[in-house]
Amino acid sequence: MKVLITGGAGFLGRCLARELLARGSLKDTSGKPQAVTELVLLDVVRANDFGDSRVRTEVGDIAERGVLERVIDERTSAIFHLAAIVSGQAEADFDLGMRINLDASRLLLEICRERGHKPRVLFTSSVAVYGGDLPNVVHDDTALNPQSSYGAQKAIAELLLSDYTRRGFVDGRVVRLPTISVRPGKPNAAASSFASGIIREPLNGETAVCPVEGATRLWLLSPRKAIENLIAALELDTALLGTGRALNLPGISVSVDEMVAALREVAGEQAVRRIVWERDARVEKIVGSWPGRWDTSRAESLGLTGERSFADVIRSYIADERIQLR
């Protein structure tokens, strides 16, 4: 089986590639495991090939037709489309967000349609598709009302994927990712970047700025569970999704204060003291428009699972990254 990951050099792309190589197989549309014989990793920079002969790395601009034509052929039976311009950057550079989050997603669907073999395509969408006057609890079918360009572009890509699926051009699925925390590495331009930073930096003995109030409620998922869910969503029997192709993944609803309390529980008061509270209106506006409570019973009934406690998420992060608490 040939598999493509767009955004293959990004954090989730890298984690997903590593996991697919470790598993060695992916279920086909009849539910039977098939060996992953070729894993194509596309990104604007060269992805890690893990020294594995099954990996082919491709460097290119995903909004260019020739690039996508090079990585999608009639044997590409599963596509994880993760490439995106993150929320903060899409708000700062409208045209770039439209080009990558909308145009490239459409082009990817269009090339699948031209190939004619109806591949399984998984899009990652986001909490940012929600906004405005939200109900207390968000369901899979709560109206999309994005209040950021990133959210609007993701919502549009969802609609495109649904229509391309309805017409039989692709077999599409969408997972709306909670904010991923704790991400290793450096801060990025996502408005939600602090949701990793306020845990990661203090654990590394560094200070981190928290740009929102402690009462701000977030919807979080660990990288490890995110990857498990991406694979499970791609492997789902398509008939179970019906006309509702988008799934809200089971995350944990926590306030920033609760995140800090979990950090204190795991790493002590000295870690918490490394958080500097400096409100940033731009970040507050974007993050504040996202819902903090979710009903994910549909995803759970389809076998997708999340974490139970944020303290456990922090402990997994410490174990995975081999961090020495100080």
Add this chain to the structure above:
Amino acid sequence: MKVLITGGAGFLGRCLARELLARGSLKDTSGKPQAVTELVLLDVVRANDFGDSRVRTEVGDIAERGVLERVIDERTSAIFHLAAIVSGQAEADFDLGMRINLDASRLLLEICRERGHKPRVLFTSSVAVYGGDLPNVVHDDTALNPQSSYGAQKAIAELLLSDYTRRGFVDGRVVRLPTISVRPGKPNAAASSFASGIIREPLNGETAVCPVEGATRLWLLSPRKAIENLIAALELDTALLGTGRALNLPGISVSVDEMVAALREVAGEQAVRRIVWERDARVEKIVGSWPGRWDTSRAESLGLTGERSFADVIRSYIADERIQLR
């Protein structure tokens, strides 16, 4: 004031142009009436200029940048964007629907953005943005779940308009039109074309095919009220719309059986006998995915109004079109 109507040669475009010329003015953003000094009617065929010196007709493909650049300048302060590929045709020709319903709508917004003067832009959307498992009553903020390519394209155009508005590129508004009935003239490729045909043809002494069951519920608005509402929505104080730019217009919820009963009430049994019942699965699938009951209290609270009875709609049609009952 310079006003543009796209789809200016279409039925609604023609009615709207006639009404704007008759009124002679449109409220500006401060609510003051301003004389309509130039009315540009764009379409793929030449629109009627009503022999009025204020009218300028332009012929061109709305998906071409040069055409839109010719009709939108810094003095264009109100745009009614009605041009569209109808539901049945967008389902039959996917690429054409994408080009006109999505790409041209985006291009129109993009050229407004380039002009930089933040014009008021009214998009007409449709009941077809709804579908799937619907609640008993549809509200303005019921989730969009289109089950046709036309509906998907309209839903995407709504999202684009909302984001361009949020960013201050345009001052956008969307009205979701009920099915317009009774339209004069000939049947068209819309899946809902029969909703006019089963009234219009019998009144003209001709037979009409009804492709759906009598229990099918429709959401209807007369052409006259539709035009009033388009103008009222464009004139609305933008602040009253807030982040929810789309309004479901106040239509009448009627079953096809009730439409037929109203025809009987107005024109007698001989008219009803001219309806031939021949179910068409293609039409039933599209029309059956649309909701039949609506809560339009938001539009009404903003001063938009609809009809009270479908028999009155038929009587207006007979009066407007000077039909001799036989």
